[in-house]
Amino acid sequence: DAGITQSPRHKVTETGTPVTLRCHQTENHRYMYWYRQDPGHGLRLIHYSYGVKDTDKGEVSDGYSVSRSKTEDFLLTLESATSSQTSVYFCAIREIRDRRRGGYTFGSGTRLTVV
Amino acid sequence: DAKTTQPNSMESNEEEPVHLPCNHSTISGTDYIHWYRQLPSQGPEYVIHGLTSNVNNRMASLAIAEDRKSSTLILHRATLRDAAVYYCILGLLGGGADGLTFGKGTHLIIQP
Numbered sequence A: 001d002a003g004i005t006q007s008p009r010h011k012v013t014e015t016g017t018p019v020t021l022r023c024h025q026t027e028n029h030r031y032m033y034w035y036r037q038d039p040g041h042g043l044r045l046i047h048y049s050y051g052v053k054d055t056d057k058g059e060v061s062d063g064y065s066v067s068r069s070k071t072e073d074f075l076l077t078l079e080s081a082t083s084s085q086t087s088v089y090f091c092a093i094r095e096i097r098d099r100r101r102g103g104y105t106f107g108s109g110t111r112l113t114v115v
Numbered sequence B: 001d002a003k004t005t006q007p008n009s010m011e012s013n014e015e016e017p018v019h020l021p022c023n024h025s026t027i028s029g030t031d032y033i034h035w036y037r038q039l040p041s042q043g044p045e046y047v048i049h050g051l052t053s054n055v056n057n058r059m060a061s062l063a064i065a066e067d068r069k070s071s072t073l074i075l076h077r078a079t080l081r082d083a084a085v086y087y088c089i090l091g092l093l094g095g096g097a098d099g100l101t102f103g104k105g106t107h108l109i110i111q112p
Helices: none
Strands: A004-007 A010-013 A019-025 A031-037 A043-051 A054-057 A064-070 A073-078 A087-094 A104-106 A110-114 B009-013 B018-023 B032-038 B045-050 B061-064 B070-075 B084-091 B106-111
Touching (some): A004 A087, A019 A110, A031 A064, A043 A064, A043 A073, A054 A064, A073 A087, B045 B070
Antiparallel strands (some): A004 A019, A031 A043, A031 A087, A043 A054, B032 B045, B032 B084, B061 B070
């Protein structure tokens, strides 16, 4: 499995503060993704990256920004956290070298609570 | 992305086979059928994928209809650890550059 870790695993923050979540991978995969998951919904794509400094918006990108200055790190920033951004955030990487596995490996998630 | 339709929930007994259906009537010729599952408090994990032929791996089997408009994920002998949300997703092998599109999936309940 691709080594993929998310940090922090849990965070409580106040409305209006900036928050940065980190996704780190150890296997030099080109594609990385940030999803959020809310009760009653499947995962929804926030932003994705297809290389260093190459990023694009997903379905629910408003209020979020991302950066990828190194292959191994993909950062998700909430510019000014709001209660509607309380969610579980998942990072994923896309593997294209092992075609038996279908392609995606997900991190364990970051549970973010905005109070 | 092509859409899929899955039942909201299904219930089965431990040690019995489970058949999870997925309808995808607008599938394109290049779409693979991917199945992922999400155990409680975890990220999604890969289960199986296929294009036209039935597929087997150590976790499950995937049966694909001849016209490819539907498929069935088969867990041959369910255990309590198989209780999860199962997602049926269409896309290129490895997905597109813009990631997988998740629906709400099927919540599988396993009774002891």
